[in-house]
């Protein structure tokens with residue numbers, strides 16, 4: 001099992017190219033199931049999760065072709081062609097789905113195009129139980145019959161789906177994506193109220209519209225979809241990964257360095273930029289990206305609550321916590337999206353952080369310096385937070401179980417190393 005060793009204390013300087021967004025690319029891949037014509041995605045990141053979903057799609061009979069992206073700068077980004085014309089099977093098996101919850105996103109497209117799907121229930125993970133009840137209830141509202149059998153969702157709509165008015169009881173990114181995709185081929189009009197507003201949803205809607213879908217309100221909390229008979233092929237570029245960009249903004253902040261994030265978009269990172277500004281880290285728009293640099297003054301304590309977009313993203317909670325462990329004063333973080341997303345707390349405390357956890361709230365009292373230690377990655381964002389803490393710590397930090405990190409960060413040691421970090425991968 002690979003580990004990452006970081007020796008802290010260096011001030012990072014340089015440029016990091018931001019990859020395509022994992023959380024945009026995954027639903028976009030499943031959108032390829034909606035059409036019998038090929039969908040080509042560009043700026044696809046090279047990540048373990050993309051490979052896992054590609055295997056799920058291949059299991060369904062989808063043609064999957066990766067190639068280098070000629071339009072991408074440097075050695076970044078890949079082109080992925082998804083040929084949904086060959087899809088014959090409708091079963092997403094447990095062995096693959098359990099590796100990645102986003103596999104549930106094949107449900108809507110399969111059901112909408114073929115009238116049937118059998119998808120393993122994804123189960124919980126380290127950050128929470130993560131049920132998919134909203135996805136299933138929404139599919140039922142679109143006319144599907146849903147049965148749960150032996151850990152599988154068995155969904156049927158032999159006469160096709162029918163448009164409906166669906167009000168999500170609370171915001172869910174995945175349920176919005178699954179229902180949006182299903183509604184594109186449902187008969188008549190579907191309205192999704194209280195829809196998630198994450199940039200990845202607008203990206204999915206853009207791609208679906210390029211495939212011939214009729215969607216209004218993308219990016220707002222009310223999506224209106226007029227069903228069409230069939231979708232065509234298209235070519236679509238995946239948006240930059242705002243969570244990767246945010247993670248490297250924290251890398252600059254925690255080391256007192258200055259990093260240009262090539263390709264990053266300020267309009268996707270408003271809540272983080274505001275928080276960084278309040279702790280005296282400037283994020284400025286520059287041609288082609290963002291520049292992060294320290295401002296005069298000292299970091300101060302701050303209170304953060306994770307919220308659906310445009311609020312502060314839960315996927316940046318662990319990273320900002322790492323930064324706050326070495327800020328002046330006391331800060332608090334309320335994790336309101338996932339019930340158990342504090343697995344990084346005991347590991348940060350092993351590095352000398354002063355954190356008190358009470359239910360969904362962590363109180364972080366800044367310490368002058370963290371100390372390197374062997375630590376355990378428990379989920380994707382916890383992993384990067386430990387790498388970030390390691391960049392600021394005295395001595396060496398070894399992050400174990402890096403396979404979590406490889407789900408969502410492309411060539412992390414190369415990107416940080418190019419900015420002067422002392423970081424290396426240890427392969428046993």
Ligand SMILES: CC(=O)N[C@H]1[C@@H](OP(=O)(O)OP(=O)(O)OC[C@H]2O[C@@H](n3ccc(=O)[nH]c3=O)[C@H](O)[C@@H]2O)O[C@H](CO)[C@@H](O)[C@@H]1O
Nearest residue numbers: 023102130131132133134135171172173174175315337338
């Ligand atoms: C691949 C992907 O894009 N993953 C992101 C997506 O996950 P994902 O789409 O799984 O997250 P959701 O927005 O659906 O989850 C939000 C909350 O709703 C709950 N819930 C969700 C669906 C449901 O049917 N029932 C239910 O109770 C979840 O357990 C969680 O507590 O959005 C999360 C919230 O921004 C991010 O952290 C993940 O990185």
Ligand SMILES: C=C(OP(=O)(O)O)C(=O)O
Nearest residue numbers: 023101102315380381408
């Ligand atoms: C939680 C995440 O991903 P997933 O929903 O795929 O587990 C994440 O990207 O931080």
